[in-house]
Amino acid sequence: MSDNGDYxxxxxxxxxxxxxxxxxxxxxxxxxxxxxxxxxxxxxxxGKTTFLRTINQLETVDSGKIxxxxxxVTDPKTxxxxxxxxxxxxFQHFNVFPHLTVLENVMLAQILVxxxxxxxxxxxxxxxxxxxxxxxxxxxxxxNLSGGQKQRVAIARALAMHPKIMLFxxxxxxxxxxxxxxxxxxxxxxxxxxxTMVVVTHEMGFAREAADRIVYMDSGKIxEMGTPxxxxxxxxxxxxxxxxxxxx
Amino acid sequence: MRRKRHTLLWNLAFVLxxxxxxxxxxxxxxKINYSWNWRAVPSYLVYKAQKEIDSPVRxxxxxxxxxxxxxxxxKGKVLTVKxxxxxLRKGAxxxxxxxxxxxxxxxxxxxxxxxxxxxxxxxxxxxxALVIGLITGLMRxxxxxxxxxxxxxxxxxxxxxxxxVQIFIVYFFIGTLxxxxxxxxxxxxxxxxxxxxxxxxxxxxxxSIPRGQTEASLALGMNYFQIMRYIIIPxxxxxxxxxxxxxxxxxxxxxxxxxxxxxxxxxxxGREIVSSTFSPFEVWFTVALLYxxxxxxxxxxxxxxERRLAGDE
Numbered sequence: 097m098s099d100n101g102d103y104x105x106x107x108x109x110x111x112x113x114x115x116x117x118x119x120x121x122x123x124x125x126x127x128x129x130x131x132x133x134x135x136x137x138x139x140x141x142x143g144k145t146t147f148l149r150t151i152n153q154l155e156t157v158d159s160g161k162i163x164x165x166x167x168x169v170t171d172p173k174t175x176x177x178x179x180x181x182x183x184x185x186x187f188q189h190f191n192v193f194p195h196l197t198v199l200e201n202v203m204l205a206q207i208l209v210x211x212x213x214x215x216x217x218x219x220x221x222x223x224x225x226x227x228x229x230x231x232x233x234x235x236x237x238x239x240n241l242s243g244g245q246k247q248r249v250a251i252a253r254a255l256a257m258h259p260k261i262m263l264f265x266x267x268x269x270x271x272x273x274x275x276x277x278x279x280x281x282x283x284x285x286x287x288x289x290x291x292t293m294v295v296v297t298h299e300m301g302f303a304r305e306a307a308d309r310i311v312y313m314d315s316g317k318i319x320e321m322g323t324p325x326x327x328x329x330x331x332x333x334x335x336x337x338x339x340x341x342x343x344x
Numbered sequence: 345m346r347r348k349r350h351t352l353l354w355n356l357a358f359v360l361x362x363x364x365x366x367x368x369x370x371x372x373x374x375k376i377n378y379s380w381n382w383r384a385v386p387s388y389l390v391y392k393a394q395k396e397i398d399s400p401v402r403x404x405x406x407x408x409x410x411x412x413x414x415x416x417x418x419k420g421k422v423l424t425v426k427x428x429x430x431x432l433r434k435g436a437x438x439x440x441x442x443x444x445x446x447x448x449x450x451x452x453x454x455x456x457x458x459x460x461x462x463x464x465x466x467x468x469x470x471x472x473a474l475v476i477g478l479i480t481g482l483m484r485x486x487x488x489x490x491x492x493x494x495x496x497x498x499x500x501x502x503x504x505x506x507x508x509v510q511i512f513i514v515y516f517f518i519g520t521l522x523x524x525x526x527x528x529x530x531x532x533x534x535x536x537x538x539x540x541x542x543x544x545x546x547x548x549x550x551x552s553i554p555r556g557q558t559e560a561s562l563a564l565g566m567n568y569f570q571i572m573r574y575i576i577i578p579x580x581x582x583x584x585x586x587x588x589x590x591x592x593x594x595x596x597x598x599x600x601x602x603x604x605x606x607x608x609x610x611x612x613x614g615r616e617i618v619s620s621t622f623s624p625f626e627v628w629f630t631v632a633l634l635y636x637x638x639x640x641x642x643x644x645x646x647x648x649x650e651r652r653l654a655g656d657e
Contacts, residue, residue, distance in 0.1 A: 321441060
């Protein structure tokens with residue numbers, strides 16, 4: 097594993113078939129360096145979300161290995177709660193906790209998982225709520241927030257855990273068009289700050305601007321991988337060319 | 345404006361129908377030649393008890409005042425005894441243990457005592473039923489076959505047999521084995537029965553919480569217990585509150601069946617009064633009203649809680 101020393105995520109030959117027989121992942125291998133921003137693109141059903149979810153084991157794999165920070169998360173003996181706390185995740189449908197206020201949403205896991213004192217958790221929560229621009233809503237319940245505001249809370253909730261990796265699963269797909277820009281700005285800022293990020297998105301503008309590397313997936317396989325320049329200006333495969341022509 | 349007048353009209357009709365039904369019941373009861381005796385009913389709830397006060401010494405009554413009797417012993421000692429209602433006059437000679445008067449106090453009558461027992465057994469039973477229901481509900485959605493099957497067998501058995509039979513089994517079989525008192529056996533039997541229904545309510549509540557809530561919690565590094573305790577159950581509880589309240593109301597009503605194992609709760613108390621006074625109509629109407637007061641208070645409480653909890657969703 098010494099040759100993997102620089103990599104914070106190493107996925108090797110990951111395979112997954114859903115119970116209904118659909119092959120979601122076929123021999124997916126990907127290495128992500130510390131501080132790298134990897135954007136996964138592809139049509140719906142290409143397996144990009146499934147792959148993202150295997151990184152923190154919300155989705156199990158049938159075969160292959162995924163090593164995060166030197167820990168094999170696919171090993172059944174691994175204590176997942178510990179490694180998951182180091183992997184922040186932002187979902188398409190926000191998944192904020194409706195029965196807790198904005199502040200409580202961001203504090204809860206800090207107290208339960210990171211074992212922080214209430215006061216410390218509150219300070220850290222306020223720091224990140226300010227960062228995502230929603231500190232003034234700290235005492236509101238999520239039902240009184242717009243989609244964009246909910247997603248900001250979800251991002252602050254993940255960041256407050258001080259994760260080493262951030263996963264974004266189509267974080268802007270469920271938002272009204274006027275909300276998308278604000279969330280993408282936050283993600284770009286995180287990228288600039290050197291956070292390790294794996295981002296599944298349909299926002300090609302974001303991919304072009306913020307990605308260090310772009311991964312194109314189709315029918316559960318990685319078809320092409322490269323810098324934004326290589327992917328957008330010099331696509332090698334016909335499938336990628338066709339995909340880009342459809343969405344650009 | 346016109347709409348308002350219509351609702352008023354229909355509300356009036358509602359009252360008229362109620363009055364009509366009441367009148368019909370009254371008229372019918374006249375036909376069967378039943379002599380109503382409502383006057384005795386309050387004493388089944390609260391009655392005035394007399395407590396005899398005896399003289400502690402031998403002597404002569406010196407004086408009788410409003411609330412006390414002063415007795416002079418043969419040796420010349422003067423003693424004051426507090427009595428609310430003295431029955432002796434001045435100059436009377438008393439011996440030790442002779443009645444010198446009585447005190448009155450209000451005591452709960454048999455129906456109120458029965459109501460108290462009904463509430464007590466229901467509260468104990470509700471707490472047990474909640475615990476049983478919560479554990480079984482969680483077992484039911486577990487992927488472990490042992491837990492899943494155990495809870496399924498329990499729920500099916502309980503739902504497939506009559507409560508009355510279960511009460512007999514718990515009291516005569518399990519109660520005898522473990523030396524349970526009537527009260528414990530009764531509360532336990534009710535809890536086992538209602539617990540099965542509560543388990544299903546809780547299962548449905550938990551399953552109604554979107555999968556994303558669990559996923560977000562898992563992604564934050566929370567464990568199963570934390571997710572249930574802090575994320576799923578608080579949300580599920582709010583959703584199932586009306587169903588739970590309904591189940592609690594059922595439990596209170598079902599507690600009347602405990603009269604078969606001679607637990608003197610409200611129904612048993614009613615039966616005892618009827619057998620000694622032969623006024624079944626008044627007693628059973630009163631018993632019904634007492635049950636209704638308890639269950640209706642509970643449903644008002646439920647409505648209040650629902651409104652309070654509605655704030656954040």
